[in-house]
Amino acid sequence: xxxxxxxxxxxxxxxxxxxxxxxxxxxxxxxxxxxxxxxxxxxxxxxxxxxxxxxxxxxxxxxxxxxxxxxxxxxxxxxxxxxxxxxxxxxxxxxxxxxxxxxxxxxxxxxxxxxxxxxxxxxxxxxxxxxxxxxxxxxxxxxxxxxxxxxxxxxxxxxxxxxxxxxxxxxxxxxxxxxxxxxxxxxxxxxxxxxxxxxxxxxxxxxxxxxxxxxxxxxxxxxxxxxxxxxxxxxxxxxxxxxxxxxxxxxxxxxxxxxxxxxxxxxxxxxxxxxxxxxxxxxxxxxxxxxxxxxxxxxxxxxxxxxxxxxxxxxxxxxxxxxxx
Amino acid sequence: xxxxxxxxxxxxxxxxxxxxxxxxxxxxxxxxxxxxxxxxxxxxxxxxxxxxxxxxxxxxxxxxxxxxxxxxxxxxxxxxxxxxxxxxxxxxxxxxxxxxxxxxxxxxxxxxxxxxxxxxxxxxxxxxxxxxxxxxxxxxxxxxxxxxxxxxxxxxxxxxxxxxxxxxxxxxxxxxxxxxxxxxxxxxxxxxxxxxxxxxxxxxxxxxxxxxxxxxxxxxxxxxxxxxxxxxxxxxxxxxxxxxxxxxxxxxxxxxxxxxxxxxxxxxxxxxxxxxxxxxxxxxxxxxxxxxxxxxxxxxxxxxxxxxxxxxxxxxxxxxxxxxx
Numbered sequence: 001x002x003x004x005x006x007x008x009x010x011x012x013x014x015x016x017x018x019x020x021x022x023x024x025x026x027x028x029x030x031x032x033x034x035x036x037x038x039x040x041x042x043x044x045x046x047x048x049x050x051x052x053x054x055x056x057x058x059x060x061x062x063x064x065x066x067x068x069x070x071x072x073x074x075x076x077x078x079x080x081x082x083x084x085x086x087x088x089x090x091x092x093x094x095x096x097x098x099x100x101x102x103x104x105x106x107x108x109x110x111x112x113x114x115x116x117x118x119x120x121x122x123x124x125x126x127x128x129x130x131x132x133x134x135x136x137x138x139x140x141x142x143x144x145x146x147x148x149x150x151x152x153x154x155x156x157x158x159x160x161x162x163x164x165x166x167x168x169x170x171x172x173x174x175x176x177x178x179x180x181x182x183x184x185x186x187x188x189x190x191x192x193x194x195x196x197x198x199x200x201x202x203x204x205x206x207x208x209x210x211x212x213x214x215x216x217x218x219x220x221x222x223x224x225x226x227x228x229x230x231x232x233x234x235x236x237x238x239x240x241x242x243x244x245x246x247x248x249x250x251x252x253x254x255x256x257x258x259x260x261x262x263x264x265x266x267x268x269x270x271x272x273x274x275x276x277x278x279x280x281x282x283x284x285x286x287x288x289x290x291x292x293x294x295x296x297x298x299x300x301x302x303x304x305x306x307x308x309x310x311x312x313x314x315x316x317x318x319x320x321x322x323x324x325x
Numbered sequence: 326x327x328x329x330x331x332x333x334x335x336x337x338x339x340x341x342x343x344x345x346x347x348x349x350x351x352x353x354x355x356x357x358x359x360x361x362x363x364x365x366x367x368x369x370x371x372x373x374x375x376x377x378x379x380x381x382x383x384x385x386x387x388x389x390x391x392x393x394x395x396x397x398x399x400x401x402x403x404x405x406x407x408x409x410x411x412x413x414x415x416x417x418x419x420x421x422x423x424x425x426x427x428x429x430x431x432x433x434x435x436x437x438x439x440x441x442x443x444x445x446x447x448x449x450x451x452x453x454x455x456x457x458x459x460x461x462x463x464x465x466x467x468x469x470x471x472x473x474x475x476x477x478x479x480x481x482x483x484x485x486x487x488x489x490x491x492x493x494x495x496x497x498x499x500x501x502x503x504x505x506x507x508x509x510x511x512x513x514x515x516x517x518x519x520x521x522x523x524x525x526x527x528x529x530x531x532x533x534x535x536x537x538x539x540x541x542x543x544x545x546x547x548x549x550x551x552x553x554x555x556x557x558x559x560x561x562x563x564x565x566x567x568x569x570x571x572x573x574x575x576x577x578x579x580x581x582x583x584x585x586x587x588x589x590x591x592x593x594x595x596x597x598x599x600x601x602x603x604x605x606x607x608x609x610x611x612x613x614x615x616x617x618x619x620x621x622x623x624x625x626x627x628x629x630x631x632x633x634x635x636x637x638x639x640x641x642x643x644x645x646x647x648x649x650x
Contacts (some may be wrong), residue, residue: 068405
C-alpha cells in the first residue's frame with residue numbers, strides 16, 4: 001500500500017506538507033491541496049487512521065446500535081447510515097443489542113472504548129439517563145429519549161393516515177395489533193394519531209398486544225377475534241410483524257389477515273411483496289439526517305432536539321381489493 | 326467511565342498487574358486473572374482499545390464488505406458475523422460495495438487503513454488478485470476466490486434438491502431464473518447440480534437471466550414464457566429475487582409465479598412469508614465459521630481453503646399446492 005512518502009513524491013511536495021495538509025488543510029495553498037488530493041487518489045492512499053486518531057483525538061468512527069441488523073427496518077437504517085458515513089469520510093461500527101438492556105449497555109461501553117466519535121441508537125431498551133451520563137455525542141433514530149436529539153418519522157400523522165385508509169376501505173371497528181413497548185418509543189404517537197382519527201369519525205377501535213416471536217401468536221389473535229366479532233380490519237404496527245402474523249395465521253389454517261382490510265407501517269420491500277398497504281417511513285432520509293445531526297453535534301454545534309420527517313401511505317391490495325363497503 | 330486504576334483498586338492488585346493480565350494473561354496467576362476480570366465486569370471497564378491496538382499491533386476490529394446490508398442474505402450474514410465477533414471480543418466494521426468494483430476496492434483500502442485485523446468479503450465484484458496482494462487475512466463468504474479461504478453452502482447439492490423437488494411436483498421442463506454473475510460466484514455449482522439432476526431424470530430445462538432491479542423484468546419473463554410454452558415450473562436463484570419477480574409479475578397482471586411450482590434458494594424469512602419452497606443455506610453457521618476461520622488465520626494458523634456447509638429443502642405451498650401430476 002502507498003505511504004505518505006509515496007504521496008509526497010508523486011505530488012512533488014515534502015512529507016511535512018502532506019502531513020500539514022491532512023491536519024490543517026486551511027494553512028496549505030489550495031493548489032497544493034489539490035495536487036496532494038490527486039496523488040492520494042491515484043495511489044489509493046488512505047492515511048493511517050489510528051495514528052491520526054491519536055493525533056486529532058478523533059477516530060473517524062461512528063457507532064450504530066440496533067436490536068438486530070436483519071430485522072427489516074434496521075437493515076434499511078444501517079444501509080442509509082453506512083451510505084451517509086461513507087459520504088462524510090466516516091467508518092461505521094455496528095453492534096447488536098438483542099433487545100437486552102445489559103447487552104445494550106455493554107455495547108455502548110465497547111463503542112466508547114473503541115473511541116467512536118459519536119453514536120447512533122436504534123435500540124429497544126435502555127435507560128436514557130445512562131446515555132446522558134456518557135459524555136459522547138448521541139443521536140437516536142426511531143426513538144425519543146430525554147435530552148438526546150432524535151430523528152423519527154411523523155408517527156402521529158402516520159397513525160391518522162392508517163385510520164383514514166381503513167375507514168375508506170369500509171372498516172367500522174378496526175383492531176390495532178401491536179407489541180409491548182416502553183414509554184419512550186415514538187410508536188405511542190402512532191397509536192394516538194390512529195385513535196384520534198377513529199374517534200373523530202365517530203367510530204371505535206380495539207387494541208391487542210401480540211408477541212409474534214412466540215409460536216402461539218396466531219392462536220392468540222384468533223382467540224381475540226372470536227371474542228370480538230365486531231373487528232373488521234387491522235392496523236399492524238410494523239411490516240415485519242404483519243408478515244410474521246400473516247404466515248402464522250395461514251399455517252394455523254386461519255388466514256385472518258388475508259380476508260379483512262390491513263394497513264401496516266414502515267414501508268419495507270416486504271410490504272410490497274405481500275401486496276400490503278403500508279405507511280412508509282422515509283427510512284433513507286432518517287438515516288442520513290441522523291448522521292448529519294450527529295456530525296454537527298461532534299463539531300460542537302447546536303442541533304435540533306426533535307426532527308420529525310414526513311410519512312406517506314402506499315396503497316396496495318390489502319385495502320383496495322378488500323373493501324367492506 | 327472506570328479506568329485501569331479503578332480496576333486495580335477494586336481487585337486489590339497493582340496497575341502493572343492489571344496491565345500484564347490484559348497483554349499476557351498466561352503469566353498472571355489464574356486466581357488473580359479471575360479477580361481482575363470480576364472487577365472489570367463490576368465496573369463496566371473496557372480497556373482503551375486504540376492505545377492497546379498500538380501496543381499489540383492488533384485493533385480487535387474485523388471488517389465486513391457486503392453489496393448492501395439490507396439485501397436479504399447479507400443482513401442475515403451480518404447478524405451472524407456480528408454475533409460471532411462479539412463472542413470472540415472483536416468489533417465489526419461494515420462497508421457497502423454497492424456492486425461496484427471501484428467502490429469495493431476503496432472500501433478494502435479504507436478498512437486496511439483502519440487497521441482491521443482481518444476482512445470478510447461477501448462482495449459481488451472485484452479481482453481476486455487484488456485481495457491476494459493485500460497481505461491481510463481474508464475469508465470469503467458465499468464466494469469462491471483463488472487462494473482465499475471461503476465458506477459457502479453446498480450449492481451443488483442445493484441445486485440437485487431443487488430439481489428433485491420440482492420433479493416431484495410434476496415438472497417436466499423447469500426454467501432456471503438467474504442473474505448475470507461473474508465466474509467466481511458459487512452459484513455456478515448450484516446451476517450445475519440442478520442441470521445434472523434434470524438430465525439424470527431424462528428431462529430438460531431452460532435458463533434465463535433477468536435483472537429484477539430493472540422495471541421491465543416482469544415483461545421479459547412473460548416474453549420468454551410466451552416463446553417457451555413448455556416451461557412448467559421455476560427454479561429461482563434467490564428468495565429476494567423470487568419475491569421481487571412475484572410482485573412485479575402480479576403488478577403487470579401476469580401472476581406467473583403464482584400458478585406454476587416454484588423453488589427458490591437462500592431460506593430467508595421472506596420465503597416463509599410468501600409460502601415459497603426454498604433451499605435453505607445455513608446462514609448463521611456460515612457467518613460463524615467464517616469468523617472462526619478468519620480468527621485462526623489472524624493467529625497465523627493453517628485453515629481450510631474451502632468450507633462447504635449443508636443445505637436443506639424447506640417445502641411449502643409453492644410446490645406442495647401446485648402439483649403438475
